[in-house]
Amino acid sequence: MTLETRSLHEEFIRTFYKLIQLAKIHEDNNQMLLECIKEFMQVIRLLVDDDRITLQISRGNIYLQDEKLRYRRETDSLTNNLFRYLEKRNLSGLCFLSDIQDASAKEIIDFSRTLNTAEQQEDPLKWFVQELENQGVAWVEVVYEQDAPPEEHPPETDPQDQIKKRKERARKSYFCALDSLTEVAEKISYQKKVGVRKSLRVIQNMVDLVMEDEPILLGLSTIRDYDDYTFTHSVNVAILSMCLGQRIGLSRTSLHRLGVCGIFHDLGKLDIPIEIINQAGKLNQSEFEEIKKHTIHSVAQIIKLEAPHDLKAKILLPPFEHHLKYDLSGYPKTNRKKSVSLFGRIIALADVFDAITSPRVYRNIAFTPDQALNIMLDGAGTDFDPILLKIFINMLGVYPIGSLLELDTGELALVMETDKTSDGARPMVALLASDGNGDYVKVGVADLAERDAQSGAFRRNIVKSIHPSTLGIQPAEFLI
């Protein structure tokens, strides 16, 4: 495969994926969508030979025109996303015939929307094929498994195995992150020199995971440790920030820096007397003033780390800013008129979300994730960047991963996968039941979007969300 061909194949994947994503959220006359269609058609024109373009997935790989798309780090995330997208629709591939060049923009949009909607159907593949026939779309055909090209080498693991390994990696990364942070804190408290090698390594692993499988990382961010809030909080903030950063298109290097930022954003709390941090009662004014200094202390601590200067320069600003608020009405009070940096705004979102969804020694109220998002929505434009907040909510979903729901069937459900449909309120859930000893076990999986075949009504409905800690449930145990 020449470099030119490879670029064209990648371009096809890119424009195709972009098209189906844009068609999901924009109206027909949206300029970005129309531009994307143009781009896509241009690539089609260049690529179509022998009257067709064939896109297939098989044994964990993507094939275009029977040629396997080679692994490249830059396109890894995109190809994974497309692979999962087709998998969810039970599609082994699509074949675009040359007549597509005569299709109108409307036809392309309708096709994309049909493809998007297929996921929600009981039998996505069957439904999709039927819809194509109903709509009279003659320029695309479905590719079936038996048409898949021969594999050069046998795959090392099957997809389920890969997911299992990823979860294991994710779990290990989380605890390694906690471990590295604990070590840093310990050394700081003994006023020793502190290297950041471990923290950098573990965050790099997490960046790789974010790019491969965001839901797994989001599942990790549900972890709570009542006794050791600060460290789990810092790791969760790092995870949530990286996930949000990935959503908005930050580069790999920036994601890494954002993650390191997140993990160290509250390092300054080590300089606050522990009695104030763990104060059960209300803080008086001077205690609160003391707490507020942690943002400044965090910067001072970061500067002292044994880390490359460039990295420290990049990560010290957000810890300083993360309580400033979007409208600069927060703390520390300065004469600076400059707006909070992008990383600072991201960290602020992640910080508040994790904080208000965590039970604390001084606060009995911990909000469920969906409640927290609702509250944060009120802060759009004042406390939080409104654009980032939108993306954050979109990322987590109405019922974020790890939300515990009471259903009208009397069942207890833990959200496993966010609902990406336009409605957004009917995610995939794990059904939990008490084991009689005060713990809970997973007894099944359900799709809340599932309807009764006869009545058409939803089989299960949400009554309310419950904070997992009220039942002593650690969501990550069921998710990862």
Added chain:
Amino acid sequence: MPEQSKKNGIDFHEHGQTAQELQAVEAVIASFVMAAKNYAIYPESHATCQNSLQTVKSRLDAFIENYGDLRFEVTKDRLLFKSETVQQDDPKTEKLAFPLFRDGIQWLEFKQGLELWEISGFFKIYNDYKMLQEEAEGDLVTALWEMDFPHLQYSATDVLWKAETLADFSTLKVTDSETPDAAMQEQADDDQQDVADTTEAAPDAGIGLTLSTMDRTIWQLTPEESRILKQMVAQEEQQSGTQDVLDVLELILRNQNQPEDYSSILEFIKEEFKSALAQGNFQIALDFLEDLRKTYQSYKIEKPWARPLLGDFFIDISGTQVLGVLKQVLPTLDKQHTDRIEIFRRLFLRFPPAAITALAPLLLEKLSVSVERKLMEIIGSLALKDIHPLEQLLDRPEEALVKKLVFIIGHIKGEKTGQILLEMTHHESAWVRLEALKALVRRDENMTKELFPLIDDPVLPIRRMMWKYLEKHQDPETGNLIRNYLDHKKIRREDHEQILNCYKTLVRCDSQSFVPFLRESLISQGLNFSFDRSLRRQGAALALLELDTEEAQEVLGQASKSLFPNIRSAYQKAVKVHK
């Protein structure tokens, strides 16, 4: 693990490789070892390093072309190729495998399309991280990950954590088992004081339904928001953020109350300040420095202990370690960058004179005329406060630099600079001597006695300048100096013009008093036919002709009628020249 292969016997086909393939691998390894060694000894830009890289590249390219991508497995002290040992660490030479093993790298693969910058980057990383401090800033894996070489892949394990690292969620406590005190329910949160005000008044758990019943389009981005987001991300990826960092650092600094912490912040600020200069961001640097100076002034009362630390900081940033970055920046500025050049000037006028030591050598770079002029202005202004740093630089071996520094000194008034210039008139470089002389001549001070030796300077332009100077200072002192010079000078043929000038000038200094001397020079020693004598006679005759007094005419009359042909000849030659 298979036994180490030997060249004379073992089955090389055991794992599918051929003898030629192994040889090619070993050639690649040899080039790796050499490159690693050279990177340790020489700077990256050194020809030896560059040649090593080229060798690595050519051997890798050759291998990949014939046999495909090259993958090495890594063990504690060896590199393996298809399970054959192709390199074993030797404690006496470069240990290639161990640092890779130490950081958990299991294999390295060099792929088709590998470019020179990737190879260079790899060896730089290897050199930077082959030895680690106890508290390391990173390692080979963190650096490789950061670089993300497109044609160099690797796999690494988590070696930094013990195998028994906890990975069990059940050890994490979800909530406190004790019932919380009722009073706590009304307590506000510390970190989320503002959100807590909202949360306490928040409705009960039915809120989730509110979010779920909202139209989902309210949290979908509009095209305008998408555009703003794209801009935000692009800005974040591209900008350096130096200004923001410096702003915050200044705030942090003001909040420090311990000298040790204060110093560590200053050390960091120094690097960031250096970054600003390296980016050519003179405005940021200037604003920062001005603020810091104000802080310095305020510390007389507020934090007297911090003043010396700040004072040291200003000296620190004046050194070559920081200002050396300007070497790359200044040559990029030209007459189009008038504003920036002006800000550059304003910035460096705020530096202490110690900065001269770092700034002056920049005059050796290829600078535009305007930049060079500004730089010289800056150096001159700083030298007004303290000439010493500039003076010390005059010992530098670079002639071109010293000449420019002498030019600068020449524009600084004062006794001290006069002395310095005078010393420089003895410099081994003619250019420097000339420059110093020009500066002294410009001063319009009478330094005849001090400068007089320059009439004997080996370089003609200097001698000529000296004569012009003497012509402006025709007085008895000058005359005596010339007389003394003539008395002791051993004349050579090349001194012809010089000697004649001496006599001409002599007579202008104090015309009458030198007539006896001139008589002596012209008429005595009639039997001395040496060139020396002959030239003196000619000179004396010329001088007398110029004098044109009665007494002079009388001496000339004697010479014209002398019995000695050499005296008559001298007279005649002088008359010819004088006409």
